[in-house]
Amino acid sequence: MNQAMQKMDAAERAINDKDFELARQLAEKAQVDAQLAAAMARSAKANKAAVALQEANRVLNLELDRKAP
Amino acid sequence: MKLNQFFPMSLIAVAMISGCSTTPQNASLAEAHGLYNGARTNAEISNLAALELKQASDSLNKADLALKEGESEATVDQLAYLAKQQVAIARETAKRKSAESAVAKASASSDRMRLDARTAEADAAKLETLSAQATTQRKSEELAVAQANASRNQRELEATAAEADAARREATIAQENARRDQRRLEATAAEADAARRQATVAQDAAALQAAALAVANANAERDRALIAQQEMQLESLNAKKTERGLVITLGDVLFRTNQTNLQASGTRNVQKLADFLQQYPQQKVLIEGHTDSAGSDSHNLALSDRRADSVRTALMDMGIGGERITTKGYGEAYPIAGNDTANNRQLNRRVEIILSDANGRIAPRM
Known part of the structure; x- marks a missing residue:
């Protein structure tokens, strides 16, 4: 995400410098960087949820096993 | 390659x-x-x-x-x-x-x-319920079986009791029958015994009657013979039948005058009487002395006593028991003829001997 923000800052600077080609390239990069960052964040969140659920299931299984005679 | x-x-x-x-x-x-x-x-x-x-x-x-x-x-x-x-x-x-x-x-x-856990719990609960139901069902069936058994036992018991009662009743009836039969048997036996006894008695009676008849016949024969002999003896004693029985009169001639001793002829008559009395030991005699009217009453009474005693003494000398001889002097009280002639007076001077009946009884003088 930091890379995306740095690229966006650079793109704005390029616009100010009237280097519109560079600004377009930087904006494209910033967009795809941001998309990647969002995907990573969502995947990390999902992974965290999966791990937590799996742990909960393990505990529940243990509990049920213990409860069973 | x-x-x-x-x-x-x-x-x-x-x-x-x-x-x-x-x-x-x-x-x-x-x-x-x-x-x-x-x-x-x-x-x-x-x-x-x-x-x-x-x-x-x-x-x-x-x-x-x-x-x-x-x-x-x-x-x-x-x-x-x-x-x-x-x-x-x-x-x-x-x-x-x-x-x-x-x-x-x-x-x-x-x-x-x-x-799964819930299902397992539910299954376990269902299984428990089913098991409980099965247990209940089994218990119920066992109870039913036990009740049926109890009922059957009760019925068997009642049947057995009824059989026992019936057997007791039969036994009672059999005992009563046996007792009745026994009584009948005893009655029959008693009847038979009675009949036997009656027969025996009848036989005995018949025999007895026959014997008695024979005895009676024999006795009759003997009595007839005895009576004949007695009559002959009494006839020889000059016995006369009177109301008081047979009376033998010893006349004055058999005594010496005013004496009490018997003359020889008188002694012979007394001997005949003694023979008769010895032959018939049941017979008793009453000896009465009588006089004529000559002399005092007291003299005549004493004389009649002495003459009667004289005959008694003579009989006792001849072996007749004194207890069979009674004497009585009457003096001149009972004349048999008038005292007007010497012959009649002689008739009045006498001793009368009254014979008893076969049982020793003598009718008293009226």
Whole structure:
């Protein structure tokens, strides 16, 4: 995400410098960087949820096993 | 041969090199191609992030086209960077979806575990209920069987009691029958005994009667003989039948005048009487003395006493017991003739001997 923000800052600077080609390239990069960052964040969140659920299931299984005679 | 073996391999290598060489060299683009190929061959990424992979592929094609048409290196690098980042996005998307799928699976798994646990609990409860029902059913059946047994036992007991009662009644009846038969038997035996006794008695009676008849006949014969003999003896004693029985009169001539001793002829008469009395020991005698009217009464009474005693003494001398002889002097009280002539006076001077009946009784003088 930091890379995306740095690229966006650079793109704005390029616009100010009237280097519109560079600004377009930087904006494209910033967009795809941001998309990647969002995907990573969502995947990390999902992974965290999966791990937590799996742990909960393990505990529940243990509990049920213990409860069973 | 060895050359031929290696030829295909070298052909492949040449083809690969030429494949790469068909696209002009760009380090960034090559790296992007490598990353893309790695992602495409990953089944998870190609399945879960097909759209993102397609975007990466489009960017790669654009980059390849830009390089082929000799556009600036910056443009190719730009497109290669986009493709590289899009591959990363596809990788992350696949990871996310995989994790989400794992979440869903875990959630389903936990739900299934809970459900399984609930189902197991319910099954256990149902099983317990069924077991309890079965136990109840079994207990109920056992109870029914026990009740049936008890009922059957009760009926058997009652039947046995009834049989015992019947047997007792039969036994009682049999005893009564036996007693009745016994009584009948005893009665019959008693009747038979009685009949036998009666027969015996009748026989005895008949024999007795026969014997008695014989005895009676014999007695009659003897009595007749005795009576005949007695009558003959009494006739010789000059016995006369009077109201008082047989009377023998000893006349005055048998005594000396005014004497009490018997003369010889008188003694003979007395001897006949003694013989008779010895023959009939039951007979008793009353000896009465009588006088005529000559002399005083007291003298005549004493004389009559003495004469009667004289006869008694004579009889006792002849062996007759004194207890069989009674004497009485009457003096002149009972004359049998008038005292007017000497003959009649002689008749009055007498001793009368009254014979008793067969039982020794003598009728007293009136």
